[in-house]
Amino acid sequence: MGDFQQFVTDVNARLSAMSKDELYVVGDGLDRDSLWLTFLESFPAGTNLRFRERTEYDCSTCRGFVKNLGNVVEIHNGHVRTVWSGVSAADPVFSVVAAALDEFVGTLPLSGVFRSTEAQYGAKTTRSLHDGQVEVWHHLHGQVAKRHRTQDVGAARGAFDTAVQVFQRGLAELTPDALDTVADLIDSNALYRGTEHLRAVTEFRYLRNQWTQATDKRAFVYAFASNPAARFRNTVIGTLVQDLSAGVGLEQAVRSFETKVAPQNYRRPTALITPAMVKAAMKTIDELGLEESLQRRFARLSDISVNNVLWVDNDTQTRMKDGIEGLLMRAATKPAGAGLRDAEPERIPVVAFMKDVLPGAAAIDLWVANSHEPHFVSLTTGRHPDAPRLFTWDNDFAWSYGGNVTDSIKEKVKRAGGNVTGKLRVSLSWFNHDDLDLHVFEPNGDHIWYKDKRDKLDVDMNAGGRFTREPVENVTWAGKIADGEYRIEVNQFNKRESAHAGFVIETESNGKLEHYSHERAVGHKETVEVGRMTVAGEVITAFRPGKDMRAGSAGQELWGITTEQFVPVSTIMYSPNYFDDNEVGNRHYFFMLKGCVNDQPARGIYNEFLRGDLQPHRKVFEVLGDRTKCEPSEDQLSGVGFSSTVRNSVVAKVTMTGGRRRLISIQF
Template sequence: MGDFQQFVTDVDKRLSTMSQGELFVAGDSLDRDSLWLTFLDSFPAGTNPRFRERSAFDCSTCRGFVRNFGTVVEIHDGRIRTVWSGVSAADPVFSVVAAAMDAFVGTLPLSGVFRSTEARYGARTTRSLHDGKVEVWNHLHGPVAKRHRTRDPGAERGAFDAAVQVFQRGLAELTPDALDTVAGLIDDDALYRGAEHRRAMTEFRSLRNQWEQAPDKRAFVFANAMNPAARLRNTVIGTLVQDLSAGIDLEPAVRAFETKVAPQNYQRPTALITPAMVKAAMKTIGELGIEESLQRRFARLSDVSVTNVLWVDNDTQSRMKDGIEGLLMRAATTGAPGARDAKPEEVPVLTFMKDILPGAASIDMWVAGRHQPHLVSLTTGRHPDAPRLFKWDNDFGWSYGGNVTDSIKEKVKRAGGNVTGKLRVSLSWFNHDDLDLHVYEPDGTHIWYREKRNKLDVDMNAGGSFTREPVENVTWAGKVPDGEYRIEVNQYHKRESTGAGFVIETESDGRIEHYRLERAVGTRETVEVGRMTVAGEVITAFRPGPDLVPGNAAKEMWGITTEQFVPVSTVMYSPNFFDDNEVGNRHYLFILKGCANDQPARGIYNEFLRNDLQQHRKVFEVLGDRTKCEPVPDQLSGLGFSSTIRDSVVAKVTMTGGRRRLISIQF
C-alpha cells in the first residue's frame, strides 16, 4: 500500500522549503475539488483498499490540506513548481500519486498570491477507538508560514492582482523604442528632475528584457509584480513613456510631462533629441557622405555665379564721379522727411525686375525700422564640392533676421492663420516661451485665447509641439469697428531666457508696420504694446507702449541706420530660384552696401532639407542651431521680400542716362 507516513514527511518538507519564498495559487475553487478527486483516483489499483465505509486515505483532514495547499505553487528560476514536485520518488505508489497531482496542478493557470488567516491546514495525527483499541492515523498537514498569514487575505490578494495588471499592461504597452528614448533624455539631462527616475527606468527596461526571454511569461509577471519598478506604467515618468508609445511626438509628450512635474518658470536645459536619434541621423549622414555639407558660412559675392546676379552696381566706376554731390545728396535725404514723403510711383516687382532694373546705374533703398524682419543674409557651404543638403541644385541658403526663413506674415500663413482680412495684428517671438496676444476692441470686447471671437486663429507654444518661430494672429475678416484698440502681450509660461523680446506686426489697407520689444518678458508679466486708432477700417494712428520701439524710429542694425536710403550693391533671387530651380516661394534679395549681420546666422533650416533627410528633422533642427555661420565683414546681407506677402519698399533709382526715379516696389 506504500509508505504513507514517508509521503506525508516528504510533502511537509517540500512545503516548508517553498514557504521560505513567495507562494502563489493556481486555478480556482472548482479546480481544488478536482484535485481532491485526482488524489483519490491516482492510486494504482489495489493500493487504496476499502477500510470500513471509506478508502484508507479518504478523510476530511487530508481533504482540507489538499484543497487549501494542493494548488499552492512557487516560481523557481522562472518556472512553476508545485507542492507535489519530486515528492516520494523512492516510493512507487506515492510517486505515482504525487506525479498525477503535480501534472494536474501544472495545467492550471496562475490565479493569485497565497494568503490565509489560518495557522495550518490538516493535522499530523488523529486517534480513534476501534474494538476497544486506540488507533493512530497519519495525515497530510502543514503550517502556514507567518509571511503568508494576514487578517485580510482578500485585500492583499486584490492589491497583488492590481500590481499584476499594471505590470502586464506596462510590458504590453510601453514599447522598447519609447523606453530607450526616455532613458536617453534622462541620460542627456533633458528632462526636469529626470535623474530621479533613472533607477526605475533602468530596472523596468531590465525586467522587460528578461520578460522577453522568459520561458513562462505569466510566471515571470507574478514573480516580479511587487517590484517597485513593475509599476512604472502608473508613475509620472511612465505617462511620458505611454505617450511616446502611443505615437505622440516627442516635444508635446515631454511638455505634458513637464506640466505635471515642473514649475512654471522651468527652462529646459537641452534640446529634445536623444542619443538614438543622433545615432540614426549620423548613420544617414555617413551613408550620404554629407558631413562636410553641414559646415556653413556667410556667402560672398565671389561665390555667386554671374548668371544668378540680376544686377550689380558699377564698382569700377570712380567713387568721386558724383563725390561731393553724392555726399550732399545722402546728407540731404538722411532723416529728411521731404525726400521720403515725396510721392513715389508704384511699380509691381515683376515690372521693376523686367523693365527698370536692367537700365539702372545705381539703386538706393529706403530702409525703415519696420523692415527689420526683412533683414536677410545669404549663406553657403564651406566645402563647395560637398554633396548638397537642400531641395535645390546648389548649396546656397538664406536666413532672415532672428534666424527665420521668412517674414512674420508668411509664418502666420504657414501656421494656418488668416492674413487676408481687412485688419490684422500678429505677434512673433523667438523661443519656447508661451506668449499670449490680447486685443481689446473699442467696446471692450476682449480677444484672447479663451475668447477667440473667431478672430484669434493661431496660438502657438501653448499646447502640442514647441517652436522657436511661434506666432499668434488676430484678423478681422468682417466689419472692423472704428475707435481705439488696446493691445497687450502676456507671458503665460516662461521657459527660456534666450531669444528675448517680441515683434508686433499690424496690417491694414496693405500697409505693414512693426513694433518691437527688445527685452525679455518676465513670468506672468503683461506688456502694454500700444493703442491703435481705426477709422474706416484702416489704422490711422498707433501709439506704442513705453517699452516698445516703433518701426519709424531710426536705429542702428546690421551696420546700417534705418529711416534713410542705403545703396544697393546686388539684386538677386533667393537660391531656390538660381539657375533653373523653381522650388517653393521666390524671395527677392537686395544686398546692401555696408550691411553685415553681426550675429551668427543659421545656415540649415528644416524647410530647406532634401526629402531623404526629413526623417531626421529634430536632429537637423539642433544641428542648424549649433552650426551657425560666424559673422564676416564681406558677407551678402540686405533686405529680402517673399513673393507670397503683400509689402512694399521705396527705392531711389538712377537710370543709365541720369534720370532719377522714386519707386515704390510692390510685392
C-alpha cells in the same frame, strides 16, 4: 499499499520549502472539485479504500487541503512548479497520485498570487472509536506562512493583478530604443534631476532584456511583479519612455516630462541630443562624406553665378562670379537721385515687376522701413565648394533671416494655423517658453483674449502641452471693423524663462506692416500696455505706443543700414532653392543692399532645408546649425527678403535706362 504518512510528510515539507518565497495559484475560475476528483481517481486500482472503510486520504479533512492548497505553485528559475512536484518519488502508490496531480495542476495557467485568511488547511490527525478502540487517522495538512495571510484577500490579489498588468504593459510597450535614449539623456545630464531616475531606468531595462529571453514569459512577469521596477511604466520617468516609445518627438516628450518635475523657471542646461543620436548622425555624415559640407560661411557676390541673378547694379557687375555676359541691362545714364517727387507709388505685382521693370532698370533704391527688420536676410554657402550638398536643392547656398529664423512673424502665424488674410491683424511674437497672452479691447469695450476669443483670436501658444521657442498669438478681423480706439496689452500669464526675453507686436492694415517691440523681460503676471490703435474706415490711421514700447517710426541702424529711407540695391535674386532649374518649396525674393552687413553670426544650416536622407538626424543637425554659425564678414551678401507665400509690399525707386524714374510698390 503505499506509505501515506510519508506522503503527508513529503507534501508538508514541499509546501514549507515553497512558502519561503512568493506563492501563486493557477486555474482562474477552476472548479476545485476537479482537483479532488483528480486526487481520488489517480490511485492505482485496488489501493483506494472507500470512505467508512478507511478514513484516511479520502476524507473531508484531506479534501479541504487538496481543494485549497492543491493548485498552489511556485516560480523557480523561471519555471512553474506545483506543490506535488517530486513528492514521494519512490512510493509505488503515492508517487502515481502526486504525478497525476502535478500534471493536472501544471497545465493550468497562472491566475494570481496566493493569499489566505486561514492559518492552516486540513488536520494532522483525527481520532475515531472503533470496536471500543481509539483509532488515529493521518491526513494531508499544511500551515500557511504568515507572509501569505491577510484579512482582505480580494484587495491583496487585486493589487497584485494590477502590478502584473502594469508590468506586462511596460514590457510590451516600452521599446529598447526609448529606454536607451532616456539612459543616454541622463548620462549626458540633459534631463532635469535625471540621475535620480537612472536606477529605475537601468533596472527596468535589465528586466526587459531578461523577459525577452525567458521561455515562460508569463511566469517571468509573475515572478517579478512585486519588484518596484515592475511599476516603472506608471512612474514619471516611465511616462517619458512611454511617450518616446509611442513615437512622440524627443523635444516634446522631454518637455512634457519637465512640466511634471521641473520648476516653472527651469531651463535645460544642455542640448537635447544623446550620444547615440550623435553616433548615428555622424555615421551617416561619414558615409555620405558630408563633414566638409558642415563648414559654412557668408556668401560673397563672387560666389553667385550671373545665371542666378535677376538684376544687378552697374557698379556691382564686375564682381559677379561669371562677369556681365548675358545680363539684360545697360549702364545707367543717370544715378538714382533723391529728388523723386512725392507721389503715390504704382502698385505692381512682383512677377510683373521682374518681367516688365527689371530688364530696363539702371538703378534701384529700396525704401527700408523699421517694419522690415524681420525681413533682413543673409545668403550663406559652404566653405568647401566641392563638398557634397546638404540641402534638397542642387547647390550649396542657403539663407538666414534676422534673428536666425527662416521666415517672418506673419509666416509664423500662418504656419501656426492663424488667419493672415483679414482686413486687420494684430500678432504677438516672442522667443522663449513663457506663456504670453495677447489682449485687445475694442472701442465698444469687448475684450478679446484667450478666455473670450470672439472668433478673432485664433492662435494661442505655450499655454500648455507642447512648448516652442517661436510662439505667436494672433487676432484677425475678417468682417466689419468698428471705427475707434483699440487698446492692446500683453500679459505674462506664466513666466518660465529669463533668457530670450521681450516680444514684438506686428500690425497689418491695408497691406502695410508695422512693428512695435518690447525688449525687457516681462515679469510673472505683469501686464504691458502695447499701445492704442486708431481705426477709421477699417484702416489703422494712428498708433500710440505704450511707454515701454519701441515704435517703428524713427530710423534706426540695422546691419549698417539706416532705416526709414531709400537704400541702394546691389543685386536682386531668388532664394537658392530657385537657382538654376530648382523649384523646391517657397520662393523668396532677395534684394541685396549696398553696405548691408550682418554683424552677428548667422545659421548656415536649417532643418527645413536638409535633404531627405538627413531628416532622421534632425535633432543633431539642429545643434550643429546652432554651433556652426557663419562668422560675420565685410563682403557678405545681405539685404531684405520677402516670401512669395506671404502678402507684403515694399516701395522701390527705379531709375530706368534713359533717365526716367518710377516709384513702385512691389506687391508680394
